[in-house]
Amino acid sequence: MRSTVHLQPSLFDSVDTLDDFNHVGGDGIRLGPFDGMRRMVLGDGAWLDVLPGWLRGADRLFDLLAAGVPWRAERREMYERMVEVPRLLASYPEGVEPPHPVVGEAREALSAHYAEELGEPFRTLGLCYYRDGRDSVAWHGDRIGRGNREDTMVAILSVGEPRALLLRPRYGGGAVVRQPVGHGDLVVMGGSCQRTWEHAIPKTARPVGPRISIQFRPRGVA
Ligand SMILES: O=C(O)CCC(=O)C(=O)O
Numbered sequence: 001m002r003s004t005v006h007l008q009p010s011l012f013d014s015v016d017t018l019d020d021f022n023h024v025g026g027d028g029i030r031l032g033p034f035d036g037m038r039r040m041v042l043g044d045g046a047w048l049d050v051l052p053g054w055l056r057g058a059d060r061l062f063d064l065l066a067a068g069v070p071w072r073a074e075r076r077e078m079y080e081r082m083v084e085v086p087r088l089l090a091s092y093p094e095g096v097e098p099p100h101p102v103v104g105e106a107r108e109a110l111s112a113h114y115a116e117e118l119g120e121p122f123r124t125l126g127l128c129y130y131r132d133g134r135d136s137v138a139w140h141g142d143r144i145g146r147g148n149r150e151d152t153m154v155a156i157l158s159v160g161e162p163r164a165l166l167l168r169p170r171y172g173g174g175a176v177v178r179q180p181v182g183h184g185d186l187v188v189m190g191g192s193c194q195r196t197w198e199h200a201i202p203k204t205a206r207p208v209g210p211r212i213s214i215q216f217r218p219r220g221v222a
């Protein structure tokens, strides 16, 4: 069992709780425009929007979230034994205050930007903390909820060090798409992506720093 959580030293020694920065904007953490977003058509009705560096001050937000979010370690049954989930988790269901005001602003901005195409707002937040290259998420689609039957979107804002997000078609093989995500990058999986494609953050033997993924989903998508 791993007990250490690698925290980067904060850029501001005096700031060690999220509340210290409740958002008057003086912390330099802010969203950029959606200009420069590019859509990658994956196929089978799936697509991936990519906007590098959408969030400015992303390393600072990493420090605040790493220190201030009530992270939970989970264990799940697998092959008839309990195994540690190889990442830390946090959930912010509808109605729960986001862990930093800029995360709420991101949800509003994404909801406005995709209003017509998505037809509903992003509502829930899920956070994953990948402490090092041993942390990962295996191949899957977000198919517990409506993503199993309907087109939908899952938007992911990444802070901290880049990791590779891999995508591959669910059936019939095909090339793997590799998208590095870190330091304020935004990716949005859309269309049939959760149903017809799979995604993963693979383990890596390379020395990599920690990354936090912030996922935005509509109601009933999980
Ligand atoms: O870390 C990521 O960006 C992906 C997380 C993910 O796929 C999930 O939580 O469903």
Ligand SMILES: [Fe+2]
Pocket: 140, 141, 142, 199
């Ligand atoms: Fe996922």
